[in-house]
Amino acid sequence: MSAAVAESMLLDADKSPELANVFRVVADAESDGVVKFSPGLCRELVRTVVCRVYAPPLMELCHLIRAADTCDGGYCAFFWDSGPARPAAFRSYAARSQTGRGNVNNTKSGFELTYPDGKFAVTFGRMPFLSILMEFLVSSIGFQALDDAASALCKADATAKSVSDTAKYLASQIYAYLKPNLTSAQNQRKFRQLITFLGREGEIAPEAVNDDLVLAFWVANAAVEDGGDFKTFRSVFAAFLRFMEALTAARDHAALENTRSLGPDRISGEVDPGDIEIDFEPIEATENPLERLATAPADEVRFLTKAEARSLELLVDSGALAVRLPLSVLRSEVFGAAQARITQGLRRHLAADSMAALIDDSVSLTYGETRERFEMLTGHLQRVILASFHALAELGRPEAMTIPLELKPELDYRPLATHLTAETQLGDNVVSLGDHGLTARFLMVIATTEALTGPFRDFVEEAKAAFDGLSRRGFRSADLAETEIAEGYAAACTPLFAIRKCLNRFGRRLDGTGMSAAEWETRFDKDRALFLRQFHLIYGADA
């Protein structure tokens, strides 16, 4: 392929359809010159809309619109005059502007709405996502349609049922908008190509996909003039991941069909199948823990830098499938990055000899170095989770209890039992625990380290040292006084565990290959030669 053709394909890839444009506009929204929605929120929105799981959040949004309209300035000012979409901004706006009209209470955690036929609560933590969903609505179905719906929601005599009906109406509007925008001949062609390729190789099943097959597919299709969107190794790897997920989902589909409720449970936001024709079914897409960390309130604490998060993206996105395709993960990390550099060179219109030199120098990491990077990230995750334990314990948050069990399940916790009785003397303080639950007792015990002994005491001290050793936002003692930071720590536990699990699982898988360092080096040299040959074929002078 010539450079000119390659460039034109790059430009074609930039031409986005209507739906992609809408998401770009939403992602570009600014409030007083500051980005309004975090990247994590944007990704969550895309997944919610494209996988058609928007009915439950639409229900929440409708209740929020009603509550927001009781603020001075109405619902519009609440969504578009309250600054960047963060829980603290909505909390502060509500404190300034909420009037208490219309049976809406502004509580510590959010709005509580009382209807003649039910109650509903929307938390401040949820509002950033509902705000970006609102932005998507006005950018897709338009403000006029949304405002008509809002007028119905804000009527004095609105009921839980009428709010539910409006949510369903908005769901049908999104459905109508998506119908022509959620089809792609390109994806259909990609799917067919994968089916055909696997069919030639043997069985078409998730278990049939392996590292050799992924590489063989890329070699066969990357340099083909009309080979679809398979030029980069990363795109091929991603396509196989999605293909495996899709086949697994289809396999599980029959079982799910018999058990899944399609009933009109309006509170949970399910769409009554009688109301709109469903030929798009919701798709269960796994929540990405990196996205969760990048979204409020977890993003109040800098658990990961941007560079660290980027280094983890591919592995985390691969999820459990990474252990099935370990070499493909490494190839994507090492040669995917090299190919990205070459693509940048293509955009700079480099001359043929410069392009050839760029290709030859494009690989900057070996497999061994990539493994070391993952090991460093594993260590960092360990420290961050330990530090979170210290923070959560200081804050008296029950989530602290989950951390020692996650990090040190093998620890002997029996000595703690003596401190968890109803009347306990801790150090110089006589503490009457009275009716406090086990969690409260546990937190009080941790707070008084002199009462602790043995490995658990070491754990608590290690956690404090980890906290003191980090100099990032959220890891200073003074930071813990902020409500948002406390919420951030609490919200981050589950995603941090999930990322750690990804890293540990992948590390064990690589160790399990039993390959020595020298064997990894040989593997890398072989792959490097193959990839460079292929890069020259795709982008070089002979292309």
Next chain:
Amino acid sequence: MTTGWHDFNPRQRHKAEDVFHALSMVDAIVEGIEEERPRRAGFTDLYAFATNPDREMSPTLSLAFAQDPSLEGDLLRILERTARYQFPKVAAASSGSVARRDGDQYRILLRPSRADPMQVYVVIELGDIMAAPPRTLYVCRPGCRCEKHRLPVAHDGTIQILADSGSSLVEGLQDNRAEVFLR
């Protein structure tokens, strides 16, 4: 024994294709929104333009108006929701030209300048001088983009602007089809 594509019924095959398509689309869209590119204006910019007196029509918002005609309707709706006052439609005069607009608390008068016949005084009389005066005037004519005019400070309940008789402000206010908002 594993089950694969050949064992799937048509509904499962459709499901597999559907899931593949959705997940691939999520990947492509996320990649698209995260790449470096010129910023695009959207509803947030439109809302700020409509409600913030200091916000001018930016080139990106102007481009968005050109690309999406429905934004004009959205702007009108925002103004209807947030304006301090919306003047009622004016009945067509025999000449088709409007010289005054009367509302509950506000009145707009167009008075030719005696000193220069090519100039017109736009006078906005405020009925309630205790209330905060409007800071912005919007004139929205069918088929044209809404125009935003920043207002000078009020003196003794009156805001006065001297404008060319052929200016878009004067022509817009004279147009009986135009909708006028004070904010």
